[in-house]
Structure formats: C-alpha cells, structure tokens
Amino acid sequence: MTDVDALSDPETESSSVSPLPVDEAADLTTRIADNVERVIVGHRDAIEHILVALFARGHLLLEDVPGVGKTMLARAVATSLDGSFKRVQFTPDLLPSDVTGVNVFNEKTREFEFRPGPVFANVLLGDEINRAPPKTQAALLEVMAEEQVTVDGETHRVPDPFTVIATQNDVEPGRTYELPVAEVDRFTKKIRLGYPSEDEETELLGRLTGEHPIESLEPVADVGDVRRARSTVSEVTVREPVRAYVSRLAKYTREHARLGASPRGAIALVRASQVRAVFEGRGYVTPDDVQTEAPTVWSHRVRTDTEVDGATVVERALEEVPVE
Structure with a gap:
C-alpha cells in the first residue's frame, strides 16, 4: 500500500465510525447548507441536492450555462466540510492519467512511484466534463463506482468521503462530447442552477463589491461528521x-x-x-x-x-x- 493509500483508505477511516443521532445529522445538514448560503445566493434547493448526493455516497451532475456559480458552489461545500477540494478543467487534450494519476520513475530509488491525480480529494469538481473525449471521461467510471483507481495494475483508494460534482456546458453542443450512458448512470443526481432572480442577483452583486465571501468562509463540520452522518443514513x-x-x-x-x-x-x-x-x-x-x-x-x-x-x-x- 502506498502512502496515499494509507492516508485515504475508506475501510481504515470508517472502521470505528459511529452513526450520529438522526436529529444531530439533520442539524448537520442544515448547518452546512446555511454556511454555503453565505456564498451562494438563491440556490438552497441545489445546495440540498449536493448534500443528498454526498450523504448518499453518490455524485452530482450540474448542467447549465457558464457563469451561474457552479464552481463556487462546489468550493463552498468542500470548505464547509473542511475537506480537500480539487478541480479538473476538462479539455479535448486531457488524458486519463491527468485525472487519476500516473506512475513516475524515481531516478534516486530506481523505482516507480505513484503520483496521485486530482481525484484524490474529498470533493472533486470536474468542470465542463463533456469537453473531454470519451476515453478521458471514462477515467472517472471506476473511481465513481468503487472509490478507487487502478494504475498499472495497482489499486489506490481515494479519500473518504469522496464526491464528484461534474458540470457540463449545454450552450456549445458542437464543441462537446455526449457523456456515455454508463457514466451518466453513475451520477446520483442531475440538476440545473438557472439564473438568479432580480432580487437575488442584486444581493449577489452587493456581496461581491469587496472580498469574495468564499475567502472568509469557515468550516462548520469535518469529514468525520460526514462519515458519521453517512452511517446514520445507512440505518x-x-x-x-x-x-x-x-x-x-x-x-x-x-x-x-x-x-x-x-x-x-x-x-x-x-x-x-x-x-x-x-x-x-x-x-x-x-x-x-x-x-x-x-x-x-x-x-x-x-x-x-x-x-x-x-x-x-x-x-x-x-x-x-x-x-x-
């Protein structure tokens, strides 16, 4: 087992997890949603959808036009959980190894070492996933289903919790690839954010006249709370x-x-x-x-x-x- 595996093996991390009482788990979800709303205006339902996917051990697909806050929503959720956040900008020349990681030869030790890709995070934002060719999109299939990646025959576990929030651009169909049915089926939910109302956009503009709220956002939970809440859900x-x-x-x-x-x-x-x-x-x-x-x-x-x-x-x- 590599160092990254020792740090992120879900079985090791979850072996002693005790479920939260239902009322405490409910309070946790409310606390996280309220915190995210300090950054995201007018999308309480979308925030709840992401939390449902997270606590259901699933993933979420966001389809919408550019500029409506998809990236900021994912960052705010990760920050609220005090979890690690990584972002992958999917492009036509992106390789599967750019997503999952790659084995690199170390000249000093004369051995291959695994360099983890961005999937080794609690929240992974796959931005404009439909801009990458099917082979690269397929790099997410194993990790979304089994919370692990296999590189050169060696399996590496990703952190627990692990959730993919993928976005896809629906305004440039001629420059994108359709997601394979098998990949779409691995997303627990698919939602749209939509444009804010006039009042919501006015409030948003007021919040952003100075420092962006995401820069001062503080965690209100940790990944241990998420694991305990997931255990609550399973019961x-x-x-x-x-x-x-x-x-x-x-x-x-x-x-x-x-x-x-x-x-x-x-x-x-x-x-x-x-x-x-x-x-x-x-x-x-x-x-x-x-x-x-x-x-x-x-x-x-x-x-x-x-x-x-x-x-x-x-x-x-x-x-x-x-x-x-």
Whole structure:
C-alpha cells in the first residue's frame, strides 16, 4: 500500500465510525447548507441536492450555462466540510492519467512511484466534463463506482468521503462530447442552477463589491461528521411497501421508455430517499421522500425515442403509479 493509500483508505477511516443521532445529522445538514448560503445566493434547493448526493455516497451532475456559480458552489461545500477540494478543467487534450494519476520513475530509488491525480480529494469538481473525449471521461467510471483507481495494475483508494460534482456546458453542443450512458448512470443526481432572480442577483452583486465571501468562509463540520452522518443514513429504515413502490416506479419507466431506470438507479433513489428522511429528522423513509427525490435521481437516466423526455416519463410515473 502506498502512502496515499494509507492516508485515504475508506475501510481504515470508517472502521470505528459511529452513526450520529438522526436529529444531530439533520442539524448537520442544515448547518452546512446555511454556511454555503453565505456564498451562494438563491440556490438552497441545489445546495440540498449536493448534500443528498454526498450523504448518499453518490455524485452530482450540474448542467447549465457558464457563469451561474457552479464552481463556487462546489468550493463552498468542500470548505464547509473542511475537506480537500480539487478541480479538473476538462479539455479535448486531457488524458486519463491527468485525472487519476500516473506512475513516475524515481531516478534516486530506481523505482516507480505513484503520483496521485486530482481525484484524490474529498470533493472533486470536474468542470465542463463533456469537453473531454470519451476515453478521458471514462477515467472517472471506476473511481465513481468503487472509490478507487487502478494504475498499472495497482489499486489506490481515494479519500473518504469522496464526491464528484461534474458540470457540463449545454450552450456549445458542437464543441462537446455526449457523456456515455454508463457514466451518466453513475451520477446520483442531475440538476440545473438557472439564473438568479432580480432580487437575488442584486444581493449577489452587493456581496461581491469587496472580498469574495468564499475567502472568509469557515468550516462548520469535518469529514468525520460526514462519515458519521453517512452511517446514520445507512440505518434509516426502508420498509417493504416503500421498496415495492420504488420497484413499480422503475418498472413504469422501463415500459414507457427506450431506456428506463436501472437497478443502480433504483438503489440510488432509495439512498437519496434515506437522506431526505434524515433531512426531515426521521429514521424511516416515506413515499413522499421517494417522490421528492425521483425527478433529480432518475430523469437523466431515462432515454426515449420520442419528443417526450426522461423528466416527463418520471413525472408520469409519479402520477400514475399508486402508493400501496
């Protein structure tokens, strides 16, 4: 095991993690969201979506136009957690090793040494991920699914917690690559920020007349708190009727689209619903939690051959599939 592995092995770090009480975990999420709002104006729902992905052990895809605060949102979350933050600017000439790391020959020791790439962080921002070719995008597949990277046959664990926040530019389609379906399916959620309202933008401009708020932002939690909150989420009860409801919803999307929600997507929805329950201070999931989370967890996974998009299929599933 390399030095970076010893510092970032999730199994080592999580071996003695005890869950937070549900009310303390709920307070933690509120505290983090409030802190991020010191930097980000008018996007409370987006902040909560990122925290859901984080505590559900997942990742988030942000699709929007440039300049709406995607990078700053990711930095503010990482800073609030007192966690490490790395950013990768995806470009057409970016190589997979630029993302995951590379083995370099040390002339002094006459041995190869692993130099970790930017994925070795608690929060990784993959900026404009769809500007890189599929081979480079695929470099994220293993680490997003298994929290590890393999270089020259050797496996290296990334830090715990680890979350990818990827952005994609949707205004220059001729200069971008479509994300592979397998990669899209690994994102727990996909959201858009959108432009701020007039009042929100006015407040934002007032905050930025001097030093940027991110420069004075202080942590309100640490990565240990996140690991304990994740443990809390994993203990949230999901009863059989709720699990069956998720299965019926998934079946509906598969019957009404070329590509419906995958089993991985169903698992992601259950985990996101567990986090939502914790947000509400409950130790059990209700159908309301599932209905709240389904649009952002499933819409990007559902593909159709018609003018009806995935979001519409998910919306119809929620309307037509009964809660029993």
